[in-house]
Amino acid sequence: MPALLLIAHGSRDPRHAATVAALVDGVRARRPGLDVATAYLDHCAPRIPQVVGRLDDAVAVPLLLNRAFHAKHDIPAALRAAGARLPVADVLGPSPLLLAALDRRLAEAGLDVAPAAVRARTGVVLAAAGSSDPAADAATRATAAAWQRTRGWAAVEVAYAAGSGPRVPDALAALRAAGATHTAVAPYLLAPGRLPDRIASSATDADTVADVLGPAPEVATLLLQRYDQARTAAEAQLPALTA
Template sequence: MPPNERPILVAVAHGSREPRALHTVLELLDRVRELRPGLDVRLGHIELNQPLLDDTLAGLAPAPHARDGAAVLVPLLLGRGYHIKYDLPQAAAAVPGADIRIAAPLGPHPLLVEALCSRLADAGWQPGDGTSRSTGVVLAAAGSRDPESAADARSTAAMLSERLGGVPVVAAYASAASPTVPAAVRALTARGRHRIAVASYFAAPGLFAARSAAATPWIAAAPLGAHPALARLLLQRYDEALTAPYAAQRRELASA
């Protein structure tokens, strides 16, 4: 199917009071458009920034030859949680007659690990750091009360540890879950790991990312931002949803 006949891709960002967050998301979506010329790519925020998701969905106007109201919501969220399970389905259901599918969250996925490693390297991580007995990594995530969200973060931490050569990687959270980032740093220090890096498991800059970075005794990576691997992953989630929407996948798993 030619890109201009495909459903609209609506990237769903959380929203932030940090001005750089919106700029970062817009840069990421420009990368997506470069990878898939002709695909109609739009943006909606859950809160705090314009355009809000409800407004984006209310204004759906298909690209030429696209099916009326057809869209795929691709959350720029890194794991399962309330927004994925409740906010997005409710927003989609509020648009009567539209064919709106919901893609899986971005994580966990090897492309996220690729981006995390790249950001750590930008911050000063060297290939030999993964073999040092004094080195550790805290994977700093936003946090959620949903246990599946924490499970996704731990899965990413395990993949990152393997990618970095076996260095200990501890998932930690800026809110709503434990351990906190400072607590994870202390736990690694107690294990003799004094060169501790913080890998920023955030899609864009914001308060949580800044607080997490401030807790590191060594280096702190930048958020994932508009990394090319993130743009490729966003399109992969979009393509997957055209075959099996995330909500349907969840129903199948629940009934298995």
Template sequence: MTESASAQPRESLPLDSTAQLLTRITAQLGTQLSHVSLNGTRRPPMHRTIRPAPGATIAPALVAVAHGSRDPQALRTVMKLLDRVRELRPGLDVRLGHIELNEPLLPSTLTGLGSGDAVLVPLLLGRGHHVKHDIPAAVAAAPALRTTIAAPLGPHPLLVEALYGRLLEAGWPTEETVSGSSAVVLAAAGSRDPHSAADTRRTARMLSERLGGVPVVPAYASAADPTVSAATRALAARGRHRIAVASYFTAPGRFATAAAAAAPGIAAAPLGAHPAMARLILHRYDRALAGQARSGAHESAVNGALLASA
């Protein structure tokens, strides 16, 4: 470059006016705020498809299988519970299907998944007809979908923790102030299936331990004895006059309402969207996936041994 060329004065760039600067800043702030929801959390931009990174493994969908209820509070409660699950596991595809009474029904939910992978987690508290027959029948009717059915929610320590939490919310005293005349009735839906009754009895024993040895008696709203009223009378005859009813129901409904009405004292709310319930749903989902992986590894090993011996 010659000296004369370097000595030429530089052309100055035009400066934005104050109004132009304010307009630009406002536009940038508007773009940033469009990615933030009302509660302050960041959300993906509108009209944008989020795709997994190349080579990333897509987790199977979690299909929560609820019973269904004519009580409008039931659906709202289950939806709130699944929102908690999504908060604990962002990015997981969480869907809902009902066995009866509410939309979406389980077959419709499975059809909507097409030919992908899914783990069905029953929002049911024991092994009964719905777990053994209704859910497998719905899966059999969707052969294009690769599915695994998880165990029902109960019995499990996290379920007991949710029961304990609901009792405390209803006014159950702390362990230091529980009297010798205290007792709890564990009010469940009831089933003619002996495995379901065994699961409820086991949960009652676990809740008794959690309560420091306070007696916990299972009772049922239908299909089994004793009823909640009969259980409270029997406890009162044994000198237990401070009786609470623990609601062994996932969500509000006719049976939960009837059980609470029969309580002579404290009546706890259904398990609902208790944080321990959300953790338990993901625990059942993860255990089902782990069992599927073990089964696949065992099958691969067997096939490898057969090929080696051929």
């Protein structure tokens, strides 16, 4: 069975690598016997060239929520530079599992997400990193719309920690103007760091502030889904390549 090569961005913040390690533990617990390796694009070790050389067979799975610059350019370029021709799985989003992970983090922060009446009066800010790629921002907005539609929130507004677009205080004001009597901020980010800290510090007026997605069980399950999908697609191409 091919190894799962988890490719994370990396950060100078030590909480980032600790979160990735906890997520890898969750993946291993769900698939005992699967070789799971980690490589980073920047800041952390090991880097991609240090890891791919010891893997006989692997599927690369990006630890990314949207198809932006890192997914489209950085990861393929890093794999090429390392001489690795590996199947590369799709990014994590969009997925119902991410919505479930967002629900989990809000519940852990103290919001009773189960009653429909609570959701109907709660407005949520989906706080993302922000991207210069319009398609990535569109995917985040689509996730917000799906979350509101499937859960029955009073409203879901998107805010960004960087780049252009509304900030968390703007989104909170929009939720209150729309009639939400309870407001919550849900970071749409995978690991702690500078941008999640910026979101939290700007959310002091919110009634509930959730943690990042981190090693939520749904994220570990989703990583394995993406691995399986990429492995199946690669195996289906083998007869055509060898014919």
